[in-house]
Amino acid sequence: MKEVLRIIKFVLFSISAGLIEIGTFTILNELCDLPYWPCYLVALVLSVVWNFTLNRNFTFKSASNVKVAMIKVFIYYLVFTPVTTVLGDYLVEKMLWNEYLVTGLNMTLNLVTEFLYQRYVVFKDSIDTK
Numbered sequence: 001m002k003e004v005l006r007i008i009k010f011v012l013f014s015i016s017a018g019l020i021e022i023g024t025f026t027i028l029n030e031l032c033d034l035p036y037w038p039c040y041l042v043a044l045v046l047s048v049v050w051n052f053t054l055n056r057n058f059t060f061k062s063a064s065n066v067k068v069a070m071i072k073v074f075i076y077y078l079v080f081t082p083v084t085t086v087l088g089d090y091l092v093e094k095m096l097w098n099e100y101l102v103t104g105l106n107m108t109l110n111l112v113t114e115f116l117y118q119r120y121v122v123f124k125d126s127i128d129t130k
Contacts, residue, residue, distance in 0.1 A: 006127075007115070009059040014111050017051035025103055036092040036099050037085050040106070044084075048077060055118060057130070064126035072122040080110065 024043035028034060052073055056062050062069065084106045091097040119127075 006059055006119075010055055010115050010118075011111070013054040013059060014051060014114075016054070017047040018107050018111075020050050021047035021107060022100075022103065029099060035089065036102070037089040039099075040088055040103060041081070041085055043103075044081065044106075044110075048073070051114075056123070060118065060123040060126070061128045061130040062123045062126040063129040064123065069122050069126075073118070076114065076117045076121075080113065084109070 021043040024046050025039050028039040028042060029036075032039070052070070056066070056069060088102045088106055091102050092099045
């Protein structure tokens with residue numbers, strides 16, 4: 001039951017980060033004359049900072065070293081960000097997919113993979129230590 005509650009918290013905090021991401025993306029996409037990738041990248045970075053902070057403190061309740069945890073999350077995003085940025089840009093600019101559909105797909109992929117990564121890599125030994 002405790003793990004189910006943890007998943008629910010993670011999803012709710014991720015929804016709030018998703019609102020930040022889609023809000024930022026929409027503002028940049030609609031008000032600036034920018035290609036897909038910078039709009040997505042700025043929005044992603046803002047949502048990551050928000051999501052990491054909330055999930056570390058309230059979902060995983062980790063007292064682990066913040067710098068070490070952030071480095072681990074940074075490593076995740078060293079893979080996730082270029083893959084989704086390049087693929088997203090390709091789908092929007094070359095394949096003419098809707099930019100909001102692509103962003104939504106990226107956000108869904110991020111939700112699932114980031115939970116697994118944070119649960120089993122970043123905070124695996126420090127859950128509920130705070």
